[in-house]
Amino acid sequence: xxxxxxxxxxxxxxxxxxxxxxxxxxxxxxxxxxxxxxxxxxxxxxxxxxxxxxxxxxxxxxxxxxxxxxxxxxxxxxxxxxxxxxxxxxxxxxxxxxxxxxxxxxxxxxxxxxxxxxxxxxxxxxxxxxxxxxxxxxxxxxxxxxxxxxx
Amino acid sequence: xxxxxxxxxxxxxxxxxxxxxxxxxxxxxxxxxxxxxxxxxxxxxxxxxxxxxxxxxxxxxxxxxxxxxxxxxxxxxxxxxxxxxxxxxxxxxxxxxxxxxxxxxxxxxxxxxxxxxxxxxxxxxxxxxxxxxxxxxxxxxxxxxxxxxxxxxxxxxx
Numbered sequence: 001x002x003x004x005x006x007x008x009x010x011x012x013x014x015x016x017x018x019x020x021x022x023x024x025x026x027x028x029x030x031x032x033x034x035x036x037x038x039x040x041x042x043x044x045x046x047x048x049x050x051x052x053x054x055x056x057x058x059x060x061x062x063x064x065x066x067x068x069x070x071x072x073x074x075x076x077x078x079x080x081x082x083x084x085x086x087x088x089x090x091x092x093x094x095x096x097x098x099x100x101x102x103x104x105x106x107x108x109x110x111x112x113x114x115x116x117x118x119x120x121x122x123x124x125x126x127x128x129x130x131x132x133x134x135x136x137x138x139x140x141x142x143x144x145x146x147x148x149x150x151x
Numbered sequence: 152x153x154x155x156x157x158x159x160x161x162x163x164x165x166x167x168x169x170x171x172x173x174x175x176x177x178x179x180x181x182x183x184x185x186x187x188x189x190x191x192x193x194x195x196x197x198x199x200x201x202x203x204x205x206x207x208x209x210x211x212x213x214x215x216x217x218x219x220x221x222x223x224x225x226x227x228x229x230x231x232x233x234x235x236x237x238x239x240x241x242x243x244x245x246x247x248x249x250x251x252x253x254x255x256x257x258x259x260x261x262x263x264x265x266x267x268x269x270x271x272x273x274x275x276x277x278x279x280x281x282x283x284x285x286x287x288x289x290x291x292x293x294x295x296x297x298x299x300x301x302x303x304x305x306x307x308x309x
Binding site for chain 2: 071074075078079080083086105106107108111113114115118120122126128130132144145148
């Protein structure tokens with residue numbers, strides 16, 4: 001049986017810039033930074049509080065993609081249509097302040113939600129991510145049903 | 152690094168910047184000039200380029216964003232329709248109601264009543280926001296004149 005997510009992938013436009021953004025702006029660490037014989041790169045970073053997870057970063061193009069595929073991915077990335085999902089933080093407002101001060105672009109400032117506090121930011125390549133501070137009700141199905149259950 | 156399609160990509164990135172500005176500032180005064188400036192485009196070319204990239208004019212996108220955020224507030228917040236109207240950047244209740252009905256197919260009051268009966272969808276809000284809520288944008292006809300002749304936003308839109 002599957003127990004957890006260990007790798008998720010995101011497209012970026014440049015490996016060095018991607019490493020710089022995730023380490024210097026978000027405080028992640030680099031796990032892998034390899035080039036295979038065929039030129040394929042394997043570059044992963046992880047939030048230091050969660051070393052069992054890796055975010056794999058890929059620049060679209062050879063040897064992974066034919067040019068038509070790469071062009072389509074680049075375009076989706078540029079338009080802002082892609083995301084790798086949601087990050088967790090113990091304090092959304094504090095993290096929002098910290099990241100904003102380092103120049104991270106937020107689309108939505110921290111807002112109260114039934115499951116906690118949530119903000120939305122972009123990386124410089126165009127991916128959007130949610131930044132979630134979950135409350136004690138977030139994983140309680142009954143409480144969520146009640147919170148989302150209307151009047 | 153130059154490759155075929157770099158110009159198109161630059162345009163898409165510029166339009167993303169403008170659209171992100173709309174997403175950040177929809178609740179305040181924002182006009183086409185602000186958006187064009189964020190993209191680094193002239194007014195006229197900005198409207199054309201935005202429409203080419205996103206399939207709807209920037210004015211239409213702003214309206215849909217305001218209506219989408221209004222739907223979110225009507226679902227989850229204990230606010231009146233009038234309060235929501237001003238919170239999402241409209242200046243008059245009449246214009247809010249008619250724009251809302253165009254986008255959502257019912258009045259804000261009807262939407263609020265229904266939402267309170269069923270409760271908000273148990274989906275993370277960020278995913279609702281980033282997907283622009285129910286229904287995708289209708290593609291604007293690729294008729295150049297429609298994009299260019301769009302009137303600058305009236306005072307109700309800014």
